[in-house]
Amino acid sequence: MTFELQHNDPQSKARAGLITTDHGQIETPIFMPVGTVASVKAVHFHELREDIKAQIILGNTYHLYLRPGVEILEQAGGLHKFNGWDRPILTDSGGFQVFSLTANRKLNEEGATFRSHIDGSKHLFTPERAVEIQRSIGADIIMAFDECTPGDADYNYAKKSMGLTHRWLARGVKHFDATEPKYGYSQTFFPIVQGCVYPDLRRQSAEFVASQNRDGNAIGGLAVGEPTEKMYEMIEIVNEILPENKPRYLMGVGTPQNILEGIERGVDMFDCVMPTRNGRNGMLFTSQGIMNMRNEKWKNDFSPLDEFGTSYVDRVYTKAYLRHLFISKELLAMQIASIHNLAFYLWLVGEARKHIIAGDFSQWKRGMIEQLGRRL
RNA sequence: GGGCAGUUACCAAAGUGGCCAACUGGGGCUGACUGUAACUCAGCUGUCUUUCGACUUCGGAGGUUCGAAUCCUUCACUGCCCA
Numbered sequence: 001m002t003f004e005l006q007h008n009d010p011q012s013k014a015r016a017g018l019i020t021t022d023h024g025q026i027e028t029p030i031f032m033p034v035g036t037v038a039s040v041k042a043v044h045f046h047e048l049r050e051d052i053k054a055q056i057i058l059g060n061t062y063h064l065y066l067r068p069g070v071e072i073l074e075q076a077g078g079l080h081k082f083n084g085w086d087r088p089i090l091t092d093s094g095g096f097q098v099f100s101l102t103a104n105r106k107l108n109e110e111g112a113t114f115r116s117h118i119d120g121s122k123h124l125f126t127p128e129r130a131v132e133i134q135r136s137i138g139a140d141i142i143m144a145f146d147e148c149t150p151g152d153a154d155y156n157y158a159k160k161s162m163g164l165t166h167r168w169l170a171r172g173v174k175h176f177d178a179t180e181p182k183y184g185y186s187q188t189f190f191p192i193v194q195g196c197v198y199p200d201l202r203r204q205s206a207e208f209v210a211s212q213n214r215d216g217n218a219i220g221g222l223a224v225g226e227p228t229e230k231m232y233e234m235i236e237i238v239n240e241i242l243p244e245n246k247p248r249y250l251m252g253v254g255t256p257q258n259i260l261e262g263i264e265r266g267v268d269m270f271d272c273v274m275p276t277r278n279g280r281n282g283m284l285f286t287s288q289g290i291m292n293m294r295n296e297k298w299k300n301d302f303s304p305l306d307e308f309g310t311s312y313v314d315r316v317y318t319k320a321y322l323r324h325l326f327i328s329k330e331l332l333a334m335q336i337a338s339i340h341n342l343a344f345y346l347w348l349v350g351e352a353r354k355h356i357i358a359g360d361f362s363q364w365k366r367g368m369i370e371q372l373g374r375r376l
Numbered sequence: 377g378g379g380c381a382g383u384u385a386c387c388a389a390a391g392u393g394g395c396c397a398a399c400u401g402g403g404g405c406u407g408a409c410u411g412u413a414a415c416u417c418a419g420c421u422g423u424c425u426u427u428c429g430a431c432u433u434c435g436g437a438g439g440u441u442c443g444a445a446u447c448c449u450u451c452a453c454u455g456c457c458c459a
Contacts, residue, residue, distance in 0.1 A: 036412050058411075096411045104413085117413040148411070192411090223410045252411035273412045280415055281408085296405070327404095334415055 001141065001188040001215045003247045011362040013239060013266035016353045019216075019247055021140040022185035023080065023088045026055045028247060028268040029352055031259065031345045032090060034276060036060040037067065038083045041276050042331075042338040045085050051311050052342040053350075056140075057085060058271050061133050062094035062125070066116055070136045078138025078183045090271075091139035093130040095192065096252065099148035099224060107147065109164070127172035131179065131189070138183045143218065143251075144172045146192045151225030158196035165194045166208050173212050190249060192220040193238050197230040206241035216247040219267070223253045232261055239266040256285055256348055256372045260365050263352050270349070275341035280334040282326045285344050289374030291319075293337065298323040305336070311343035 007016040019026040033040045033048065035057045040048055048054045059079055068082075076082035079089055097114065098105055104115040111126030130145035146165040149158050169191050176189040191209045195201030209217050219238050222231045235250065242248050249269035250262050259270050275285060284291040286306045291298070298319040305322060306314040313336045325333035348368075355361040 032411095034412065041412080042415085060412080063412080090411095092411045097413090099411090101413070143411075146411095218411085220411065249411090254410045258410075272410050273414090274410055277412060277414065277416085278409060281417090283409080292407080294406085329415070331415075 001186065003216065003245065005245055007357045009264075009356045009361045010359060012264045014263050014352070014356050014361050015244075015266060015268065016356045017247065017268055019088075019268075021088045021188075023086060023140050024055070026088060027350075027353060029259075029263045029349045029356075030055055030269055031349045032056045032058050032269060032271040033342050033345075034058045034271055034273045035083075035085075036273075037063045038079060040338075040342070042280060042334040043276070043342065045083070047339050048085075048342070049087070051313075051339060053346050054087070054342065056088040056090060059089055059091045059137060059139060060094070060097075061091050061130055061137065061143075062097040062114070064091070064137055065094075065123070065133050066118055070133055073138070074136050074182070078136075080138060080183075088140040089138075090141040090249075091134050091137050091143060092251070093134065093143040093145040094125050095143065095146040095148050095220065098146075099150065107164070109167070111145070111168075112147075127168040128175040131172055131175045135179055135182055135187065138181070138185075138187070140185070140187060141216070142176070142187055142189050144169050144189065144191045146194060146220055148224060149194050149196045149221045151197065151221070151223075151230075153196050155196075155198055155201075158194075158198055158201055161196075162194045162201050162205050165192065166205070169209070169212065173214070188215040190214060190216045190218045192218040192251065193242070194221045195234070196221060197226045197234060199233070199237050202234050202237045203241060206238040210242055214246075216249060216269075217242045218249040218251050220251045222250065223258065228258070231258070232265065235262060235265045235267060256345070257369055259345075259348065260352065260369060260372075263349070263356075264362065264365060275345045276338050279337035279341040282333075282337065283341075284322075284337055285341050285372075286376070287344070287348075287368070288371055289376045290372075291376045293319070293322050293326050293333075295323070305340060306344070309340060309344065310347045311340055313339045314343075 002020045004018045005015055006018055017028040033054050038059060040057055073079060073082055080086055098112050106113045111124055114123045127145045134142035145168055147161045149161040181187045191212045191214055193205045193209045195205040247268040250267040252272055253270055254272050282292055282294040284293055287308050301319040303319060304315050305317050305319060317336055322336055355364040
C-alpha cells in the first residue's frame with residue numbers, strides 16, 4: 001500500500017491524498033461503509049459501487065471468524081472472492097468487540113477470551129491470532145488488536161489499557177512481519193492510538209504508534225462515550241505526532257459533522273455504522289439536516305426524498321412513500337435509507353476533497369456544519 | 377317467542393366492591409443509535425398541568441354502599457343455542 005499526499009488545505013490541517021492498494025485506489029478523505037459480517041447491511045455491492053461510489057469497505061475479524069469461519073474464507077480464496085467485492089477491504093481486528101461485548105469477554109496479558117454471542121463458546125483472541133485471521137480473510141488493510149478503552153475510563157485504567165494495547169501492538173507487528181499474505185496480493189497493517197481523553201497518554205500512544213513505522217495509522221478509542229469536544233482535542237493532539245505522509249484513520253467516527261471536523265484536523269479515513277444502522281432505524285442524513293422518516297410530518301409530503309441528493313433513490317422515491325415503508329416495516333425502507341445515507345456520506349467526503357483541492361475547504365465546511373445539524 | 381353469554385380507552389383484551397385512569401398486546405406519537413450481539417432500544421399514548429396534583433371515565437339510566445368498571449333493577453345493542 002502506498003499513500004500520496006496530493007493537497008494540503010492552506011487554512012487548516014485538512015488534506016487530500018491517494019491510497020493505492022492491490023485492489024485499487026482510494027481518494028482521501030474517504031468514508032468506508034461498514035460491512036461487519038461480509039455484507040453492508042441492506043445494500044447490494046452493485047449499489048455500493050455504482051450509486052454510492054464506495055471505494056473501500058470494512059469487515060470484522062471477530063464476526064467473520066465466528067461466521068462463516070476461517071476455514072470457509074480460506075476455501076473461498078479470501079473475503080473478496082467470498083463476497084464478490086473486488087475493491088479494497090479493511091478489517092477491524094475485534095478490538096471494538098473487546099469494548100462492545102464487555103460482559104462476554106475477559107482480558108489478560110495474552111489476549112482476550114470471548115464468549116461467542118452466537119452460541120456461548122469460548123475463543124481466545126491474541127494479537128498474533130488477530131493477524132492470522134486477517135491474513136485468512138485477506139483484507140487489504142488489517143488492524144492491530146487493541147483494547148478500545150471506554151470514553152469514561154479513569155486515568156489509571158486508561159494508562160494500563162494503553163500499555164496493554166502497546167504491548168499487543170508490538171506483538172502484532174512482529175507477527176505481521178513474520179507472515180505472508182495468503183492470496184497473492186499485499187496486505188498492510190495499521191497500528192491504533194489509544195489513551196482515552198488524557199493528552200499525555202494520547203501523545204505517548206501516538207509516539208509509540210508512529211515509531212512502528214507502518215503504512216498508515218489509526219486513532220481508536222474515540223466516540224465511545226467521551227464529550228465530542230474531547231474527541232476533537234484528542235484528534236488534534238494525536239495528529240500533531242502521527243506522520244503527515246501516511247494516512248490517518250479515525251476509527252468508528254461518526255456523524256457528518258464529526259467527519260468534517262476530523263477532516264479539518266487532518267484525518268483521512270473514517271468508518272461508522274451510523275449511515276446504515278440509523279438508516280435502518282428510520283433516520284436520514286442529508287446536506288440540509290437530518291430527518292426521522294417515521295415522523296408524522298412526512299405523511300403527505302410527496303417531494304423527492306432529497307432534492308440535493310446524488311443517489312437514484314433520492315429522485316425516485318418521495319418522503320411520504322419512504323415514511324409509509326418504515327411505518328409498514330417494509331424491508332425496502334431499510335434499503336432505501338441505507339443507500340441514501342451511504343451515498344450522502346460518500347458525497348460529503350467527496351465534496352470535502354474537492355474543496356480541499358480548490359483551497360476553500362474551511363469556508364465550505366463552516367456552512368455545511370450549520371446545515372448538517374438541522375432537524376428537518 | 378324462549379334460553380345463555382357478552383358490551384372496558386384507537387383496536388384486541390385483563391380486571392369482578394377500596395391498592396383502578398384501569399394489567400398486557402397491537403396500533404399511534406416522540407426520541408436514541410458513532411471501529412454493528414441493533415429491521416434494535418427507550419419514553420409517552422382519558423383531559424388539564426412542567427412536577428405535585430386536579431378532574432372526567434369502564435354500553436345508557438336508576439339504585440345499594442362510607443366507597444362501584446366490579447353488586448341490584450331496567451333499557452339498548454351484539455353473539456350463540458332452542459323453537
